[in-house]
Amino acid sequence: MSASDGSSVNEEGGAIGVYRRLANLFVQLTSICNSAGTIWVFGLMFLICADIIARAGFSAPIRGVTELVGYSLIGAVFLQLAHSLHVGRFSRAEMYIEPLTKKRPITAQLFHMIFSAGGVFVFGLIAFGTISKFEEAWPDLKFGVEGDFTILVWPLRLIILIGATMVAVKYLSLLIDHAIELRQAIKRRQAQDNKEPLGLYHLLIMVGLFAGGWYVANGDFSRVEIGLFSLAGMLVVIFMGIHIGIGLILLGFAGIWMMMGTPKIAINTVKLASNEFLRSFFFGVIPLFVLMGLVINESDVGGDTFKVARWALRKIKGGLGVATVLANAIFAAITGSSIASAAVFTKIAAPHMIRHGYTPTFAVGTVAGSSVLGMLIPPSLLLIIYGFVAEQSVGLLFLAAVIPGIILAFAMGISIIAMAYFWPSYVGQPDDSEEVDLKVGEALQMVLPIIILVAAVLGGIYGGFFTPVEAGAVGAAGALIIALVKRRLTWPKLWKVLLETGHTTVSVLFLILAANIYGKMLALSGLPQFASSSIGGAEVSFFWFMVFYIVLVIILGMFLDSVSIMLIVLPLVLPIVLSFGGDLIWFGIVTVIAVEMGLLTPPLGIAVYVVRSTITDASITLNQIFRGAFPYVVIMLAVTILLIAFPQLSLALLN
Amino acid sequence: MSPSPANAADFKLTASSSHPPVVPWVKTIQDHVVPESVKRAKALGHNIEWTEAYAGALYNFQNTLEGIGDGLGDVGWVGTLWEPNKLPLQNVTFVMPFVTGNVKLAADIQNALHRDVPEMKQAFLDNNQVYLGPQTIDDYVLILKEPIDSVEDMKGKKIYAPGASAAWLEGTGAIGVNGGLPVYYNGIQTGVTEGAVVPVTGIVPFKLHEVAPYIVNVGMGGGMTGALTMNKDTFDDLPPELQKMFMELGQEYGELVAQRVAGFNKASLTKLLPAGGATIIELPMEERKKWADGLPDLAGAWAERMKEKGLPGDKVIKAYMDGVRAGGETPIRNWDK
């Protein structure tokens, strides 16, 4: 190495060193804001519970709780966004960009830089739009009604402004990080004798995208055509690996600009949505149910449930497999997320099954497969999100999912017994003779926490005592009490759970916001009406439409996470379903189970990834888990078809 | 001179609203303003092409004023009732309940106010839009899960009362929760509230009587709840003859909405609601008076607040009450006396 090389590295190191120190300081700042937002949301739980007690016990409801919850949520979301981005919680499709980063690092870093620039643009736009919203609110604009309950608007607008700016800065920092990596990758390549290919032709996708955008913007296209182009562009953009929320907002923004011929309305759409859309009491349901599920995970209720299920099924061939399904089904009644179920039962059930002679493939596959019950049996994060998008009652959706959830659990259990008899090469030669010596009373006592929580949460909703949001608060408080009574919760654990709640909530709500902006573009384009009328004109039957829809969802499910799929597809599809006279509650149940197949299918199968990252046995491969879970995908497809053929299965409980 | 189609100006406009076109004030945009504007513009040698985005496709009920002001929609219905802070004078009837349920009369008064009180017109201009026409509502009633037969029965109940109407519950012991028609069904069903203050015409389209089957008329009356407006930039870009045309359409809109609201009010109370299993309760006049007289001086306090903002609240109150009495109605409470 020559002397001049060395000095240039030192100079670089100096500049980069300063940048790194600044970036670290900034991350600490985002972390502080994140903690503030976390505590804020936790406080909501107490506020809502206090309101319920004041209302039920003293006939003196607290004024303004509904308004305060909406106000708080949007504030907390913007406080936590930057840190969520920092810890990598913005979802993206990794199928293209991840391998590219390994094989063609130089090109991939250029992609990453462009993606990050997109993030800077989107959040810069939100911050820019919020300036005028802040000016409008300053100094005394209020929400609410004088004499009843009012709250000043400008502090909220200021938080949104600061939060959005922090995310823009974080994206800028990511842009610089990738520029540094690009430089290092170029250096590495220069040092190679046999230079690796650059792969710059990959950038043709990007060039094509921009050229296509230019062509559409300058051509004379109808709004429907622009909507179609944006739909195609969205698929390309998202599959390249940009953060999905950023991609949706960029395309929504570009589409509205092209249709209106001026950026003003597009800017105003982004501004209005980011300042107002999330300000709704009903979104409070997300953090509260997530919190409830995470707290209950800490209290080892999953382990107790599995023990009781083993005891109940001890005389059945394949009993341990069925017990995993049963425990999952029971556990599902108190958790809203399949990720939680997969993590819990990977630790508890998988090693146990392997010890008793089940093949590892079957054991891990069963854990991954049965975890989907977590988001079908209520409460369910996916049903909640569907409820927002389709404007359907979350309470009714939960009720409608009960029978389909039980059917799916039964189908899985019976299939396991059948496979244990007829497909031993998959299941193994299990010895289910272990002794779990429980008395009925003991067993009941072990599942008592679940019974209490289910009674409080679902009983509360259907008894008309409180709303789903309030049920979430009661459930989270109940889970906290159970964990405290069982002495499972320490302060560090609680803090970890709260941070995780915040990150999950923020990533979901940001996606919902992005999809809302994208959905406005679609509404403006008239594409949904055009699609319904052309499908009507082509005399496609509802059945074939549903077949097409399920296939589409399964394909998207291979590459995208469940929430993203629903938010991308539903704005386009719901008007079509309505034009066929389809029931939106039923459609929600079918959608959730179809979307959940994606949890188990390669290359991106979240449940499978969770099992892999939780399991201690390093010899079990990702492929093995995908193979083991595949029979469950088939079972889910069969149940989906059953639900399509017999809508009464979903709707019977509603009547 | 009549311009040939070739050099006729093209106008691409968006009609929008937070509510679906099942309510008269949106339906009238869809089936009168939009088609009539196309027809009449054509006669004037212009070509208007509409995009229609109702039912909250572009903005929700909390943002109707921003929606038109920001240009998300060019022409739309603005719910003045949700903007007590930005459109204070337009909310005068919310501090004057128990006055009249005569929709047509209220619409005429609303027009007169926007003509005679410059501050009212200016409030819309300040929000980057132009007032085209009035939208008034029929009697507000209570819809409840459980029946009541006196004012006392309201104590401790949580009730959806949009915007300023929360104050109408003052003195009854009930608590107002903010909201809009699209969220009432779920909210009442799931227990956010035990009922709502709604105009009669809002009940059937949203099937609210399914969840709150007791319809109690307490004599609250109606008033001004909205307006048809046009984005100011859009309006300024129109040639004078089209500006005039939209002004006229705004007046027709107001009349047609009033006619439809009144007709639908009657049909709801006499046919649709009883057939849907709802029970209609008329609170006796002495209870109505008790409720009305039990309210604090809402109008007086409001006029004071307007004065602090430099707005002629008392003038608007007087003009409205005079208009009502001149129209032959007998208010349960005279707020200017």
Ligand code: NA
């Ligand atoms: Na669940």
Ligand code: NA
């Ligand atoms: Na997948």
